[in-house]
Amino acid sequence: xxxxxxxxxxNLALCLLGTRRPLSKRELRGSIEAYLEAATDDGFNxxxxxxxxxxxxxxxxxxxxxxxDGETGYLARRDSNRLPAITLDAEEAAALGVAARVWQQxxxxxxxxxxxxxLRAAGMPEAExxxxxxxxxxxxxxxxxxxxxxxxxxxxxxxxxxxxDYRKAxxxxxxxxxxxxxxxxxWRGHWYLAGHDRDRGAERVxxxxxxxxxxxxxxxxxxxPVPDVSTVRETVETWAGETATRSALIRLRAGAGYPLxxxxxxxxxxxxxxxxxxxxxxxxxxxxxxxxxxxxxxxEPADLRADVVDRLRAVAEG
Numbered sequence: 001x002x003x004x005x006x007x008x009x010x011n012l013a014l015c016l017l018g019t020r021r022p023l024s025k026r027e028l029r030g031s032i033e034a035y036l037e038a039a040t041d042d043g044f045n046x047x048x049x050x051x052x053x054x055x056x057x058x059x060x061x062x063x064x065x066x067x068x069d070g071e072t073g074y075l076a077r078r079d080s081n082r083l084p085a086i087t088l089d090a091e092e093a094a095a096l097g098v099a100a101r102v103w104q105q106x107x108x109x110x111x112x113x114x115x116x117x118x119l120r121a122a123g124m125p126e127a128e129x130x131x132x133x134x135x136x137x138x139x140x141x142x143x144x145x146x147x148x149x150x151x152x153x154x155x156x157x158x159x160x161x162x163x164x165d166y167r168k169a170x171x172x173x174x175x176x177x178x179x180x181x182x183x184x185x186x187w188r189g190h191w192y193l194a195g196h197d198r199d200r201g202a203e204r205v206x207x208x209x210x211x212x213x214x215x216x217x218x219x220x221x222x223x224x225p226v227p228d229v230s231t232v233r234e235t236v237e238t239w240a241g242e243t244a245t246r247s248a249l250i251r252l253r254a255g256a257g258y259p260l261x262x263x264x265x266x267x268x269x270x271x272x273x274x275x276x277x278x279x280x281x282x283x284x285x286x287x288x289x290x291x292x293x294x295x296x297x298x299x300e301p302a303d304l305r306a307d308v309v310d311r312l313r314a315v316a317e318g
Contacts, residue, residue, distance in 0.1 A: 005051075008034040012051050013060055017081065022065040022073025146208040149184070151215040152193055156181045159226075161198070161218040164211050172314050174212050179204070180222045196224040203227075248281035249299045256295040286311060 011032045015023060029035040029044055038044035052074070056062055061080040065073045088096070148164065155162045162181055167174035178198040185192050190207055197204040252260060254273045261267065264277040276299075279285075286307035289296050298305040 004034065008032065008047075009051055009054060012048075013055055013076070016055075016060070016062060016074060016076035017078060019075050022063070022067065022075045024067070024071050024073050026071075028074070146191060146211065148193075148208050148211040148215050149191060151217070152181055152208070153184060155215070155217055156183055156193075159222055161220060161222065162215050163218060164215045165213045166206055167210050167212060172317050174210075177204075177206070178218070179206070180224060180226075182226050184208075196222070198223065246281045246301075247278050248285065248301060248304050250277050250279060250289070251275070251297040251299060252277050252292075253295040257292050260289075260292065260296070290315070 011034070012028065015028060015031055023031075025045070025048060028048065029038070035044055035048065038047060052062060059081075060076055062074055062076050063080075065075065067073055152162065154160075160181075161178065163176055163178050165174040166177045179193070180196040180198065181193055182195045183193075185194065190209065193206045193208060195204065195206075196202070247265060250260070251270065252275050254269075254275055260277060260279060263279050265280065266278045268276050270276050281301070281304060286304055289298060289304075289308050290311045296308075298308050
């Protein structure tokens, strides 16, 4: 089925690009074998309209022209579907090369590598800098291990609602969420999805590692407006615990919790193998502290301590 559709789309694109005058539906049906096999006119019309929309979504510019006889014709002018010459200097080429390597260990590795090869074939200059000689020792990469990444990335691109099972850090079992996905963001090595939660009627951020099972796409369009990209990034930053609104006091076992020590506003030795740290307190800190297990004890504020205790109980019961 997929191969037959791909062949049909290619034949339609070749017909529209190869003509110098608009072609009517009748002429296109007589030129493409798959359309000749359509049992009814209604079946052909539905097939043609879907194919035309698919080609436009792929980037083909298709013009609709009304003929003198009132019959509608279609064509894709070559000058409207020709990419401009690629002009990149050495620094721009180097930046694209680094970007392609960043995705080397992720699900986009094939697409990134293919795009780079196409650009080089089109005349993009080869980058010659010191990075090439030393990139094996220190190389930027974006790891993506979650199976939910690819379907969510496609859903964000196509503006398609999704549903998935999600387990909050404080919950023992996952629950289904209906989400209109906006964008994926990476913070501190973890991927987050920002979007509109239909059940709660508000924006929410989901950590991909807590999504279980398969991500399912849903029919229909978005019901809530999509905010600006920079606003979404600020939302993810806040939900990921990057924006601090106050401070917290914790006890940390000596020799443990170095990421917490790097964020500490102040620190003092309590003796008996424990230190006391004052750290920035923002949304998501409770989930981060739980990851350090028995090496961390929250002293204040009381609401943070209660949240950490609840999460630890949920883990123990789950």
